[in-house]
Amino acid sequence: MDEFMQLAIDEAKKGRNQGGIPIGSVLVKDGKVVATGHNKRVQENNPILHGEMDCLNNAGRIGSYRNTVIYSTLMPCYMCAGTIVQFKIPKVIVGESKTFDGARKFMESHGVEVVDMNLPECIEMMEDFIREKPELWNEDIMELE
Amino acid sequence: MDEFMQLAIDEAKKGRNQGGIPIGSVLVKDGKVVATGHNKRVQENNPILHGEMDCLNNAGRIGSYRNTVIYSTLMPCYMCAGTIVQFKIPKVIVGESKTFDGARKFMESHGVEVVDMNLPECIEMMEDFIREKPELWNEDIMELE
Numbered sequence: 001m002d003e004f005m006q007l008a009i010d011e012a013k014k015g016r017n018q019g020g021i022p023i024g025s026v027l028v029k030d031g032k033v034v035a036t037g038h039n040k041r042v043q044e045n046n047p048i049l050h051g052e053m054d055c056l057n058n059a060g061r062i063g064s065y066r067n068t069v070i071y072s073t074l075m076p077c078y079m080c081a082g083t084i085v086q087f088k089i090p091k092v093i094v095g096e097s098k099t100f101d102g103a104r105k106f107m108e109s110h111g112v113e114v115v116d117m118n119l120p121e122c123i124e125m126m127e128d129f130i131r132e133k134p135e136l137w138n139e140d141i142m143e144l145e
Numbered sequence: 146m147d148e149f150m151q152l153a154i155d156e157a158k159k160g161r162n163q164g165g166i167p168i169g170s171v172l173v174k175d176g177k178v179v180a181t182g183h184n185k186r187v188q189e190n191n192p193i194l195h196g197e198m199d200c201l202n203n204a205g206r207i208g209s210y211r212n213t214v215i216y217s218t219l220m221p222c223y224m225c226a227g228t229i230v231q232f233k234i235p236k237v238i239v240g241e242s243k244t245f246d247g248a249r250k251f252m253e254s255h256g257v258e259v260v261d262m263n264l265p266e267c268i269e270m271m272e273d274f275i276r277e278k279p280e281l282w283n284e285d286i287m288e289l290e
Contacts, residue, residue, distance in 0.1 A: 141231075
């Protein structure tokens with residue numbers, strides 16, 4: 001297992017153990033971890049803190065993102081993908097996209113390299129969560145009436 | 146002047162008076178203000194708190210955004226536009242897009258209605274800011290080397 005993806009999975013589990021949505025993220029710059037984060041919709045009553053956003057929030061103002069890679073246990077949604085494009089983060093490595101296909105094409109159309117590791121551990125974690133808390137999941141991806 | 150846009154401009158000025166980036170936002174649901182916000186990159190050392198994001202953050206978990214309109218003194222960037230698309234906010238009203246043309250086409254391609262009021266007050270506020278603090282502005286839109 002990639003050590004940075006392992007950290008992202010650890011973050012996702014941390015979120016799950018807090019009663020939150022199990023998605024974790026890690027920002028790496030020049031080969032070193034800058035920040036980690038996880039989805040905090042439940043914990044902070046905050047709709048914008050997806051895993052990737054929490055991670056970028058935790059990183060603070062780091063200047064250029066040119067030499068960064070962002071890891072996420074799940075394919076980014078349009079909010080997180082738009083942020084990746086705006087911040088000019090050149091590469092995204094995700095744990096899986098089976099449970100949510102997100103905005104891969106949008107990122108690729110803006111020159112972002114997207115790698116999907118298709119990890120059974122990540123798929124299982126999301127499938128368990130979606131089965132257990134479907135309303136919370138639908139709220140997080142805004143599949144609401 | 147539209148009362149909600151006036152509130153967004155008031156938010157932008159609040160940010161400016163704090164030494165921050167003068168961009169404000171208001172979320173309206175069913176014709177009533179849900180939350181206001183302004184860019185807090187400087188104030189909270191936070192790259193994700195653009196005006197629109199701070200406003201959505203302040204609104205908390207409100208369920209569906211179907212009957213909402215988001216106001217911003219400036220055309221949304223890809224981060225904020227991606228969030229608007231993901232949250233299914235159907236309408237965006239902006240003060241101007243002369244100083245930053247943002248991601249209008251992206252939003253429109255996803256069915257978001259975008260109205261540009263092209264207000265001299267908003268244009269002047271941004272032009273003054275960009276002239277006074279070009280490095281900070283370039284950091285906020287990630288025009289960094």
